[in-house]
Amino acid sequence: MTAPVIEGQVAPPSGVESFTVTMMIRRFDPEKDAEPYWQDFDVQMYATDRVLDALHKIKWEQDGTLTFRRSCAHGICGSDAMRINGRNRLACKTLIKDLDISKPIYVEAIKGLPLEKDLIVDMEPFFESYREIQPFLIASSKPEKERIQTVAQRERFDDTTKCILCAACTSSCPVFWTDGQYFGPAAIVNAHRFIFDSRDEGSQVRLDILNDREGVWRCRTTFNCSEACPRGIQITQAIAEVKQALIRG
Amino acid sequence: MWSWVLHRITGVAIYFFLLVHILDTALVRVSPEAYNAVINTYKTPIMGLGEAGLVAAIGFHALNGLRIILIDFWSVGTKYHRLMFWAVIALWVVLLAGFLPRHLMHVFGG
Numbered sequence: 001m002t003a004p005v006i007e008g009q010v011a012p013p014s015g016v017e018s019f020t021v022t023m024m025i026r027r028f029d030p031e032k033d034a035e036p037y038w039q040d041f042d043v044q045m046y047a048t049d050r051v052l053d054a055l056h057k058i059k060w061e062q063d064g065t066l067t068f069r070r071s072c073a074h075g076i077c078g079s080d081a082m083r084i085n086g087r088n089r090l091a092c093k094t095l096i097k098d099l100d101i102s103k104p105i106y107v108e109a110i111k112g113l114p115l116e117k118d119l120i121v122d123m124e125p126f127f128e129s130y131r132e133i134q135p136f137l138i139a140s141s142k143p144e145k146e147r148i149q150t151v152a153q154r155e156r157f158d159d160t161t162k163c164i165l166c167a168a169c170t171s172s173c174p175v176f177w178t179d180g181q182y183f184g185p186a187a188i189v190n191a192h193r194f195i196f197d198s199r200d201e202g203s204q205v206r207l208d209i210l211n212d213r214e215g216v217w218r219c220r221t222t223f224n225c226s227e228a229c230p231r232g233i234q235i236t237q238a239i240a241e242v243k244q245a246l247i248r249g
Numbered sequence: 250m251w252s253w254v255l256h257r258i259t260g261v262a263i264y265f266f267l268l269v270h271i272l273d274t275a276l277v278r279v280s281p282e283a284y285n286a287v288i289n290t291y292k293t294p295i296m297g298l299g300e301a302g303l304v305a306a307i308g309f310h311a312l313n314g315l316r317i318i319l320i321d322f323w324s325v326g327t328k329y330h331r332l333m334f335w336a337v338i339a340l341w342v343v344l345l346a347g348f349l350p351r352h353l354m355h356v357f358g359g
Contacts (some may be wrong), residue, residue: 174250221320222253223330237327240320 018046020173021101023054025066026108027118036115040102040104045096051084051107052091055119068119075230082119083108088168088228110171113181125180129187133209138202153198160193161237162231166207169225169235176220182218183210183233185225192238195245207246216242259306266303297356301349306343311329312337332337 014245028036041058052073071077072193075091080091085099085106099105163182163186170176170184171243191210195203208217216239225235277284316333320326326333 136266174253220253221317221327221330222250223327224250234327236320236330240327243321244324 001155004175008248016046017046019101021045021054021096022104023058024104024106025055025058025118026106027066028109028115029065029117036108038106047095047097049097050092051082051089051094051099051105052080054105055091055107062215066119067117076164078164081110081166081168081171081230083110083171088116088172090166090168090230092217093230110167112171112173112177123167124171126184127165129170129183129229130165130190133183133191133206134202135190137194137197139199139202139203140201147199149198156198157193157196159233160196161188163189163193164231165190166230168228168230169233172224172228174222174224175220179214179218181214182231183212183215185219185239188216188239188242189221189235192242195242203245207242210242216246219220219243252313252316252337255309256317259310262306263310286291294356297352300356301352304348305341305345305353308341309337312340312344 021042023043024038025034025041026036028038041062043054043057043062045054045057049103052070055066055068055070059068068080068082068091068138070080072079072091075090075093078090081088082091083089083106084091084094088110091107096105107119109115109119109121113123113126116122141147165186167186168188173182173185176182176184188210191206194200195206219236219239221236223236226233226237229235273287276287297357313334316330316337319333341354
């Protein structure tokens with residue numbers, strides 16, 4: 001916690017160009033507000049600053065009650081997925097200069113999950129689906145030595161190993177917005193990671209779980225998830241591969 | 250996402266058309282006169298525009314449906330989904346360019 005605070009206090013070198021941006025943040029305090037509302041903040045930013053830096057600046061200098069999640073702040077932990085200008089992104093990976101700064105930048109919590117406070121949602125339904133697809137290696141042999149895999153075998157599921165469980169995909173899915181029972185793209189991505197792993201023996205179990213009304217067949221190929229993923233995972237493709245595995249047996 | 254929204258809207262619109270269509274066609278079993286009377290009320294410019302909309306909706310729904318089938322069954326379908334969407338739009342425009350002038354001439358030409 002100390003490092004970012006110090007960073008915030010260091011005076012930037014003179015001559016570095018800065019600009020003022022208006023941040024419109026969708027606020028909600030369950031103890032005070034009946035409905036969420038938009039609040040605007042003006043912040044002085046630099047070309048190297050990210051949306052997360054703007055949120056920090058607001059929290060530390062203007063309004064300490066602003067609530068949001070972040071841990072590593074470098075695109076690995078997946079805590080700060082939020083809807084920025086109508087698109088799901090990680091606040092720590094979105095440079096403010098890449099957005100249109102002539103207009104206010106709209107920041108709100110991800111959709112489809114219960115809003116708890118400001119930019120924080122209840123992630124439990126999301127993790128429940130994740131747990132349901134058994135996201136761990138199922139193998140009968142004892143791990144006495146390495147389980148050898150060829151390059152091609154490893155390549156088969158490489159894309160889906162990149163998931164950081166930020167929920168940007170699942171909360172961008174229009175099917176998930178209207179049907180909270182749907183497993184959602186993230187759970188399917190993590191099932192894909194084990195289904196196509198040659199070392200794993202639980203593929204059939206996971207395929208059976210996903211061969212459900214609320215499983216892969218709920219996917220309507222809107223590609224919102226693939227576009228939202230901050231790790232660039234081809235999610236719709238992964239879902240299509242699971243569908244094909246189910247059809248071909 | 251917009252291809253999906255359009256697909257859903259055209260799908261629901263086609264559903265309601267089919268509902269009416271089955272009812273009015275079934276009328277011929279009730280009495281041919283009643284059938285003719287109902288069909289004659291359709292011969293108005295407003296219904297003509299509705300028909301244009303119907304052909305547009307069915308054209309898009311059919312072409313985009315083929316695109317979705319390719320996304321699901323063709324191994325590189327997901328890779329080319331955007332290209333295929335524009336191909337759908339292009340084919341759709343060609344289809345309507347062939348149909349609309351003739352149809353509208355028929356409707357408004359008297």
